[in-house]
Amino acid sequence: MDTSVKYVRGPTTHDRTFLEEVIAQTPVDDPRLAYCVQCGTCGGSCPSGADMDYSPRELFAMIDANMREEVLSSNTPWYCVSCYYCMVRCPQDVHITDVMYTLKRMAVREGFSHESNAKDAPDFSETFIDFVENYGRSFELGLATLYHLRHHPLNAVRMATGMGFDLFRKGRMNLLPTRIENIDQLKAILAEAKAIGGNGDANL
Amino acid sequence: MQTYSYYPGCALERNAAVYHDSLMAVAESLDLTFTEVADWNCCGATEYITIDLIPAYALVGRNLALAAEQNCNGRSLVAPCSACFLNLKKADHYLAQSPELNRKVNQALAAGGLHYEPGSVHVKHLLEIITEDVGFEKVARAVKRPLFGLKIAPYYGCLIVRPVFDGTFDDAEQPTSMDTLMRTIGAEVVDFPAKAQCCGGHMTQISEAVALHLIHQLLKNAVDHGADVIAAICPMCQLNLDAYQDAVNKHYGTNFHIPILYFTQLLGLAFGFGEATMGIGQELVDARPALANIQVKPLKPVKRKRPSKTELPMPPKLQEVRSCLKNE
Numbered sequence: 001m002d003t004s005v006k007y008v009r010g011p012t013t014h015d016r017t018f019l020e021e022v023i024a025q026t027p028v029d030d031p032r033l034a035y036c037v038q039c040g041t042c043g044g045s046c047p048s049g050a051d052m053d054y055s056p057r058e059l060f061a062m063i064d065a066n067m068r069e070e071v072l073s074s075n076t077p078w079y080c081v082s083c084y085y086c087m088v089r090c091p092q093d094v095h096i097t098d099v100m101y102t103l104k105r106m107a108v109r110e111g112f113s114h115e116s117n118a119k120d121a122p123d124f125s126e127t128f129i130d131f132v133e134n135y136g137r138s139f140e141l142g143l144a145t146l147y148h149l150r151h152h153p154l155n156a157v158r159m160a161t162g163m164g165f166d167l168f169r170k171g172r173m174n175l176l177p178t179r180i181e182n183i184d185q186l187k188a189i190l191a192e193a194k195a196i197g198g199n200g201d202a203n204l
Numbered sequence: 205m206q207t208y209s210y211y212p213g214c215a216l217e218r219n220a221a222v223y224h225d226s227l228m229a230v231a232e233s234l235d236l237t238f239t240e241v242a243d244w245n246c247c248g249a250t251e252y253i254t255i256d257l258i259p260a261y262a263l264v265g266r267n268l269a270l271a272a273e274q275n276c277n278g279r280s281l282v283a284p285c286s287a288c289f290l291n292l293k294k295a296d297h298y299l300a301q302s303p304e305l306n307r308k309v310n311q312a313l314a315a316g317g318l319h320y321e322p323g324s325v326h327v328k329h330l331l332e333i334i335t336e337d338v339g340f341e342k343v344a345r346a347v348k349r350p351l352f353g354l355k356i357a358p359y360y361g362c363l364i365v366r367p368v369f370d371g372t373f374d375d376a377e378q379p380t381s382m383d384t385l386m387r388t389i390g391a392e393v394v395d396f397p398a399k400a401q402c403c404g405g406h407m408t409q410i411s412e413a414v415a416l417h418l419i420h421q422l423l424k425n426a427v428d429h430g431a432d433v434i435a436a437i438c439p440m441c442q443l444n445l446d447a448y449q450d451a452v453n454k455h456y457g458t459n460f461h462i463p464i465l466y467f468t469q470l471l472g473l474a475f476g477f478g479e480a481t482m483g484i485g486q487e488l489v490d491a492r493p494a495l496a497n498i499q500v501k502p503l504k505p506v507k508r509k510r511p512s513k514t515e516l517p518m519p520p521k522l523q524e525v526r527s528c529l530k531n532e
Contacts, residue, residue: 025257027257027302027305028302028305047401047402047418048404048407051413078410079411081362081407082250082363082405083366083401083402084362084367085362085402087367088367088368088377095367101253101254104254104255105253105256118410118411120410121254122254124251124406125251125252125255126255128252129248129252129255129256132245132246132248132252136245137245138249139214140214144409163447163450163488166488167447170485170486170487170488171221172219172220173218173219174217180244180245182243182316185316185317186245186266186316188315189263189266189313189315190259190263190312191315192311192312192314193256193258193261193312194256194259196258196311196312
């Protein structure tokens with residue numbers, strides 16, 4: 001679909017508005033976000049909305065107003081639990097959950113992701129990804145250990161002695177990660193995917 | 205005999221091994237065969253897409269490509285984990301909708317000698333194939349020891365009913381397929397308005413208070429409606445509700461002790477498998493006291509009192525409260 005300038009409303013500081021950038025980097029959403037009618041159904045449906053700096057509706061108005069820094073340094077995308085309630089209820093069919101993922105990626109790329117009270121969330125994702133990239137499978141024990149030791153050492157102790165130990169005792173935790181057979185193939189695919197523009201403007 | 209390609213997902217390898225084991229036992233009773241996709245990789249959960257876009261879709265793309273390659277007769281691909289199911293289904297759907305995304309993902313897959321044609325793999329959730337492909341009648345015929353008297357809160361979570369791409373098999377907000385399934389095996393299904401609400405996913409690791417709030421809502425809702433057991437269909441839901449129940453009790457000063465079992469474990473019990481075979485005891489909140497509620501005969505339906513003709517109609521609960529007060 002043509003994403004040219006016909007729905008631009010806010011003042012333009014770059015070649016494209018912030019709104020256009022967000023739309024360009026959100027697969028398939030194009031250009032529904034521009035049609036947000038500010039009804040607030042998203043915020044009203046959101047299970048973690050009360051803990052967000054701005055409700056999704058507010059955030060979309062801020063995107064439209066080119067408030068780049070405020071949007072990208074808010075905790076709202078990081079507090080999205082990906083439950084898709086807003087998305088099935090949105091009367092304009094905005095792919096809200098996907099927009100939140102786009103905002104997270106932009107925040108990480110532009111260095112805003114440590115501004116909010118969800119500042120550890122990107123590191124959790126990155127630790128998770130490290131295991132996937134090296135083994136092809138996720139690894140709960142390694143993930144929990146590395147992430148908590150880095151960010152919440154006290155939590156690591158609490159988990160190792162409490163719930164973590166219980167799960168281990170019940171045989172629900174692996175001590176070593178599993179590696180897939182054709183890990184080289186996966187690595188080649190992911191390397192190529194990154195070269196194509198995993199973090200750049202996806203222009204989808 | 206129906207055959208499916210099977211994508212277990214990382215959780216079913218260990219943390220949710222009982223889900224896999226109970227499923228394999230139940231599959232035999234229902235004449236289902238699952239062929240595991242060889243050398244599948246992690247679906248990326250909700251993490252990969254947070255950092256990288258094209259690699260996240262390429263990661264899922266590899267699984268779809270492998271499933272398509274190994275799939276001889278156009279079999280459907282079944283995922284028992286809701287997050288895996290969603291990622292597979294969503295990637296397939298978005299690749300079909302966005303030629304640009306499809307081109308880039310396939311360019312990446314080509315680096316590994318793979319190709320995926322969107323739409324060539326039909327992704328289904330386990331609940332969907334048991335309730336629709338197998339059907340309630342066949343399930344009923346496999347029942348040997350009905351779970352009479354066991355009060356179950358069927359918990360669907362988010363990702364198998366939402367988002368709606370090409371029509372889901374159940375309602376996005378008030379699904380009922382597992383309710384019917386649990387009644388089919390003789391159990392009593394309690395009203396559970398929170399049945400499709402979120403368990404908090406990875407928020408337990410990022411902002412525990414947010415997650416505990418969501419888990420508390422779910423546990424309270426199930427307990428308020430008299431459930432003995434919550435039936436789960438996703439390893440993430442099971443883990444959050446089971447392993448964090450203690451943390452919820454500490455945080456909110458509550459005293460919840462409600463076991464969370466996979467729906468396949470409950471099916472297996474009804475099909476006559478023993479508790480040990482069904483992995484009962486691997487949950488952190490012990491299910492055995494609740495399972496002792498299973499009766500040999502169905503409970504007699506409670507007769508409703510005919511409302512008095514002289515009084516104003518009142519909701520039943522208020523009438524009960526009033527009669528209690530009178531007795532005092």
